[in-house]
Structures are given as structure tokens and as C-alpha cells.
Amino acid sequence: MDIVREVAGKGGVARRRELEKAGFSGHEILKAVQDGRLSRPIRGVYVTPDADPALLAAACVKAELACVNAAERLGLWILTKPRFIHVCVDHGRPLEGNFRVHRSAKQLTPLDICLQCMRCLPELEALCVVESAVVKRLVTLQQLRSRTGGARDRKLRRIVGMIDPHSQSILETAARYRLKAGGFSVQTQVYVKGVGRLDLFVEGILGIEADGREHHTNAKEFEEDRRRGNVLMLNGTPMLRATYELIVNRPEEFIELVRRGIAKYRPTKVAG
Structure with a gap:
């Protein structure tokens, strides 16, 4: 196992607990930092030189990527680059930085990410994300319909109704x-x-x-x-x-x- 390759596979950013779960010892982690193969911007976070900037920013405030930034990590279709870094936390404390905060106490699934995008983004941008999730078979139309039946979900149902699962780009x-x-x-x-x-x-x-x-x-x-x-x-x-x-x-x-x-x-x- 190569620790640098492990971190690179996570977008260039990994938390200590993730590396330990992958089988790396504290000594191996420390040696990678001492050798300059990894750096540690804050305690418990380790990065490669080409780390994803959004992923790094989120890790440094102990948050996870959400909404359009999480969709981008999944390889979904992003029409325009977001102005803010969308992150997810399970607390109400403010974050310092260029963040748009979403609340969730659980790890986001592709379906959760699609729902966040439909609630947060302009209609066309949300459609691009969600349609690509259907095209790439990360979610199904039935799953989207089952999660958008609420009284306040009219906007979401409109977007789901526009989806063409045969779109090519x-x-x-x-x-x-x-x-x-x-x-x-x-x-x-x-x-x-x-x-x-x-x-x-x-x-x-x-x-x-x-x-x-x-x-x-x-x-x-x-x-x-x-x-x-x-x-x-x-x-x-x-x-x-x-x-x-x-x-x-x-x-x-x-x-x-x-x-x-x-x-x-x-x-x-x-x-x-």
C-alpha cells in the first residue's frame, strides 16, 4: 500500500481516521509528512500538493462537501462553477470562509446530493446535475419522485418532470x-x-x-x-x-x- 496514492484517490485530502482505517499506522503517516510526501494543514488532515481546493477547504473547517461541489466530485454535469464552496455540517455554528452551508447529520448519498442541488441551484443548473445522475445510473427517476412528493416540493417536481434519461451531454x-x-x-x-x-x-x-x-x-x-x-x-x-x-x-x-x-x-x- 502506498499512502500518497491512498490520499490522492480521495481527491488529495484524507483525515487521519480514514488513513488508519485503510491500514496505515501513525508512524507511516508521520513519516510521509516528515519526508514531504504529504503535508498537514491542520491537525488530523493530510494532503497531497495537488489536493482539490474545495475538498481541502471543507476538511479544514471539519465539514464535508455538499450540493454542487459534491455533485462535481461524483462526476455529474456542472453547468457553471459555483461561487461558494457548498459544505455539509451537523451543527449550527458559523463557518469562516467562502462557504454555503447545508445541514445534515448523515453521510450524503447521490440522492441526497441531487435533492440539495434542486433546492439550492437555479433550475437549469439543478436539471443538469440531476439529469446526469439519472443518465449515469446513480439515482433513478422513481427514487427522485418518491422523495419529492411534499407540499413544498413543487419546484423539485418540476425539475424531475424535465429529466430525459437518454440525454447524451x-x-x-x-x-x-x-x-x-x-x-x-x-x-x-x-x-x-x-x-x-x-x-x-x-x-x-x-x-x-x-x-x-x-x-x-x-x-x-x-x-x-x-x-x-x-x-x-x-x-x-x-x-x-x-x-x-x-x-x-x-x-x-x-x-x-x-x-x-x-x-x-x-x-x-x-x-x-
Whole structure:
């Protein structure tokens, strides 16, 4: 067993009791600090040089990550970086630092984290987190529905009702949300012969592909993307490409582009 690897596997931050539970003796822990392999910012907390800053900040105030920060640790979809470090404690004492405090006396499950996000975050950001938890099979729709039946859970039920378990990316989720808020009828992951699946299909007329910066990772994917575009054009299926910047930061412009595209390609009614 390597103590540095053990700490690194926990985000670069570990408490003494965690290391002892993993089988490391007090002597091994002390030696790792003396050798410079680990550092001890406060008593009982040991870190690697590349420790997760949010995790470290939480450990130093004897708290656990919660809400959007805990969701990020689970690999869920985070639309925007949080302004505060969301932490969970089981006491009412104030914390000094850039924290948003949630109360819980138990270790958070993925379901607990989703509920926190739905109560705390703006609707679209919460949807991205919770939809990804369903997509990644960390929670189920049934679990979410069973925990959002209270009289004060109307906002949560609205978010759960928006979840598409077949979503392929955070940008697809955000684009679908914007389009439905704009009053459009939207289909997801629509199969087109010779092309494969389109992220979104609006009003049965306009295809939408949500492209992140990492969309083209190599020349082969670039060529395949162009081939798909050519087939769509020859089939008479118009398509728009939408980036993170357009969907997230310029939603009005995104919706206007879609309106114009649909208006341009909507079939003209023939007078009878």
C-alpha cells in the first residue's frame, strides 16, 4: 500500500481516521509528512500538493462537501462553477470562509446530493446535475419522485418532470431546456438514416447539434462530422450548430436563430 496514492484517490485530502482505517499506522503517516510526501494543514488532515481546493477547504473547517461541489466530485454535469464552496455540517455554528452551508447529520448519498442541488441551484443548473445522475445510473427517476412528493416540493417536481434519461451531454440538456422554455416542440436523439442520431430535432423541421470545444478530438471525427452534415443537406434536413457560449451565455440569440431557421424551412401551405 502506498499512502500518497491512498490520499490522492480521495481527491488529495484524507483525515487521519480514514488513513488508519485503510491500514496505515501513525508512524507511516508521520513519516510521509516528515519526508514531504504529504503535508498537514491542520491537525488530523493530510494532503497531497495537488489536493482539490474545495475538498481541502471543507476538511479544514471539519465539514464535508455538499450540493454542487459534491455533485462535481461524483462526476455529474456542472453547468457553471459555483461561487461558494457548498459544505455539509451537523451543527449550527458559523463557518469562516467562502462557504454555503447545508445541514445534515448523515453521510450524503447521490440522492441526497441531487435533492440539495434542486433546492439550492437555479433550475437549469439543478436539471443538469440531476439529469446526469439519472443518465449515469446513480439515482433513478422513481427514487427522485418518491422523495419529492411534499407540499413544498413543487419546484423539485418540476425539475424531475424535465429529466430525459437518454440525454447524451450537458449541452444537449441545456439546449433542450432553452428550447422548451421558448415554446418549441423538441425531440431528442432522433435517428436519421445515413447520419445516425441528432441531438435535438425542433418542430419536426430543424436539427440541432450541441457542440462543446472538445467535440472534435481527432481528424477522423472531424471528417465524420462533415460527412453527416453533407448527408443532412442532401436529405433536405436543415441543421444548426450551437456552442456552450451560445446556449448558456446568449440564450436569446440561440432562440432567435432557431426561430429564423424554422421560419425559413417550414413547409408553405398550399391554398386549397
